[in-house]
Amino acid sequence: MDVQRAIQLLQHEGYKVTKPRENMLQYFELEDGYRTAKDFMAFTEGNYESMSFDTVYRNLHLYHYLGILEATELDGEKHFRMNCMSDHHHHFICKDCGGTKKIPICPMDEIEKILTNYEIEGHKLEVYGVCPLCKSA
Amino acid sequence: MDVQRAIQLLQHEGYKVTKPRENMLQYFELEDGYRTAKDFMAFTEGNYESMSFDTVYRNLHLYHYLGILEATELDGEKHFRMNCMSDHHHHFICKDCGGTKKIPICPMDEIEKILTNYEIEGHKLEVYGVCPLCKSA
């Protein structure tokens, strides 16, 4: 997912395309890993005119709802990153830099066989640790 | 893990065995699923003499650190349950009642093969939904 496609999606769904929204999309397009609302706010200080936390959170939720961002929870803070969207996969997440690496394995097929009569609404598979780059630094 | 074994562990590690700590252990032994600090506080109202949030959180962390409780994050609140400890497994978690069902599948062996050079510190595999009991209710 890139900025342009996200903007098209906003328009198509009847949401307005505003400066704050564009700024947020640009930020998450450039960042590699999971980032928080605070990360973004800190970034705006030096780059865009500053923006209300309310606006940031509202749009994070909107982007998550629209599938533009994917979300996870680390140390009591919500983290977001651009959604790759194409193929279903999971992530290794680096605790130091927030960077991710795709894990193309998902055991849900087997799990569904076990959970007969259960209504499955979602699942999470994440691996945490330190990436090679942060390890050597 | 049962109350008695948890108390032995506390003593062995040099922690004091106090009333609040025993009450908490008893609560989590009887409960089936994931429970929050607030859940426990609500329970104490009618059962034990009430207890400070500080104490509850401090001991929840201690129990998690000692492996007495396992933890997860649901809707911005930390949830805890007694640790089964014996065999490595994951959980289906019911969004309604917090109850769990074991999932004896773990894809970490395969994943470790992919993540060479990565320092793996932990992983999470959880399935969310509604259990048969809550579904029919």
Place this chain on the structure above:
DNA sequence: TTTACAAATCGGAACCATTCCGATATAATG
């Protein structure tokens, strides 16, 4: 058993991420 002290508890204040709110500004439409 009594003493002594480190460790644990308590209640309330503080913290921090997140959300709510009323007032203002702005993108989209005709």
Place this chain on the structure above:
DNA sequence: CATTATATCGGAATGGTTCCGATTTGTAAA
């Protein structure tokens, strides 16, 4: 350009969690 629903803003409120100084309590030693 005028209209209007939608979005933004700043500041106040919320809710889960943690911190703090004062007090209490297990536990080990005398």
